[in-house]
Amino acid sequence: MDINKREIPDNAIDAVARHINEKNNKTPFIQTILTVEGNTETPHYFEIIPFNEIDNTESKFFAIDGSYNYQEFYNGLSIGIYTAGYICFEKGKQIRLNDLTDPVILGESYYPNHILITDEKDSLLIFDELLTLEPVKNLLNFFEDEYDNIWGWGENTRETVSDNLSKLLGFCQEILEWALVFEIANLNITKNGDFILRDGTLRSNNIKQKFLVKLGKYLKGKGITIVGITKNSPIKLELSSSFKKIDTYLQDELKPKYPFTIKDSKRQKLCCWFEVSEETLKAAYSGDMYAKKSIEGGRGFGLFFTARLDYVEKLQNYDWIIVDVNIFDAIPDIENNSLDRDITSLKQHFKELTRLTQEHYILGYPYPLVEVHNFVTLKKEFKEEIIKRVKFALFKDQRMDNVEIENLFFDIHERF
Numbered sequence: 001m002d003i004n005k006r007e008i009p010d011n012a013i014d015a016v017a018r019h020i021n022e023k024n025n026k027t028p029f030i031q032t033i034l035t036v037e038g039n040t041e042t043p044h045y046f047e048i049i050p051f052n053e054i055d056n057t058e059s060k061f062f063a064i065d066g067s068y069n070y071q072e073f074y075n076g077l078s079i080g081i082y083t084a085g086y087i088c089f090e091k092g093k094q095i096r097l098n099d100l101t102d103p104v105i106l107g108e109s110y111y112p113n114h115i116l117i118t119d120e121k122d123s124l125l126i127f128d129e130l131l132t133l134e135p136v137k138n139l140l141n142f143f144e145d146e147y148d149n150i151w152g153w154g155e156n157t158r159e160t161v162s163d164n165l166s167k168l169l170g171f172c173q174e175i176l177e178w179a180l181v182f183e184i185a186n187l188n189i190t191k192n193g194d195f196i197l198r199d200g201t202l203r204s205n206n207i208k209q210k211f212l213v214k215l216g217k218y219l220k221g222k223g224i225t226i227v228g229i230t231k232n233s234p235i236k237l238e239l240s241s242s243f244k245k246i247d248t249y250l251q252d253e254l255k256p257k258y259p260f261t262i263k264d265s266k267r268q269k270l271c272c273w274f275e276v277s278e279e280t281l282k283a284a285y286s287g288d289m290y291a292k293k294s295i296e297g298g299r300g301f302g303l304f305f306t307a308r309l310d311y312v313e314k315l316q317n318y319d320w321i322i323v324d325v326n327i328f329d330a331i332p333d334i335e336n337n338s339l340d341r342d343i344t345s346l347k348q349h350f351k352e353l354t355r356l357t358q359e360h361y362i363l364g365y366p367y368p369l370v371e372v373h374n375f376v377t378l379k380k381e382f383k384e385e386i387i388k389r390v391k392f393a394l395f396k397d398q399r400m401d402n403v404e405i406e407n408l409f410f411d412i413h414e415r416f
Helices: 003-007 010-025 120-130 134-143 157-162 165-185 209-221 234-238 240-257 278-285 343-356 367-376 380-396 402-408
Strands: 044-047 060-072 078-090 108-110 195-199 225-230 270-275 302-308 320-326
Touching (some): 060 367, 078 367, 120 165, 134 165, 157 165, 165 209, 195 343, 209 225, 234 240, 234 302, 240 270, 240 302, 302 343, 320 343
Parallel strands (some): 195 225
Antiparallel strands (some): 044 270, 060 078, 225 320, 302 320
């Protein structure tokens, strides 16, 4: 037997399996699989937009994602880099957002210049450079407050996040992503009816809620729909038994009697969405304020929904996703303490998203988010490329000896 397998106790593995099984087979959170008009916490079913019509829209679909990567070496030298970027699809085709001549790179992205870390001073320089990036400067100007009042970490944010490289790069990546939301909203090509898709949620531990709420309200005022979308969420485990119940109802009961407008039986697909209940959120997040349904006392401007936007038989939970909707779209009068949901608007949002979820390689998940992930992800190959370029510059421009250069980047873990 492999030694690594022996080192993991069987009772630890059994405990994980038992936990998953209990969640998967417990009593469903949803009270009914039937739609109750006016109640967004009950499932709402609808027919997918026909495949041959998915590109027939005036809306543009922007997608944002970010990434970071770093390498630490035994001699105290580290190289760390973060990035964030966005792409845009119009009528099913990606459009150019930059002034490059590259036929493949059509999106816009930002990178820092400072990527070398030898001591604490370098980490602070990375933090400081973030604030000089044009999109970040514009977002902070929009927030109209002292920087220390904006950050979720308080007045010592600069020192707090800079004491750990992973935490620092993650912070920089996320702030840049939010800055790109604001940048997209103010592009001259962006108009009322366009969508912004963010990989993740509309919440943050790094920016205080009131500032993100200001951003959410600004987007609502411009008629721009923003949604945060994720496949991985504790909500999905809590709702797994509910998903199974809805899946069975969709396939065995509703589909045979649904009045489809699409006549081709192979194209007849039903989708579903519903708002995640307080009970589910408390179970998934242990009551954490992160999931609070409010524009005060929480972490952002989202309202959690879950949706199945491309039904395929026997794929089970594959294409259930968690969708964080702008709370100002879902509850337009929330600032006046009215909690009435705009169901008409919500129905339209989810139906529009089906224009993006019918690609064969990732059914049920918006393809622009797949494409932007591929666009910005700093993979291992990218990290290796940076090291190669630094080594070359040390040899060519700094005239360093080859042995000295190799010793700088020696990684003992790769040798043994």
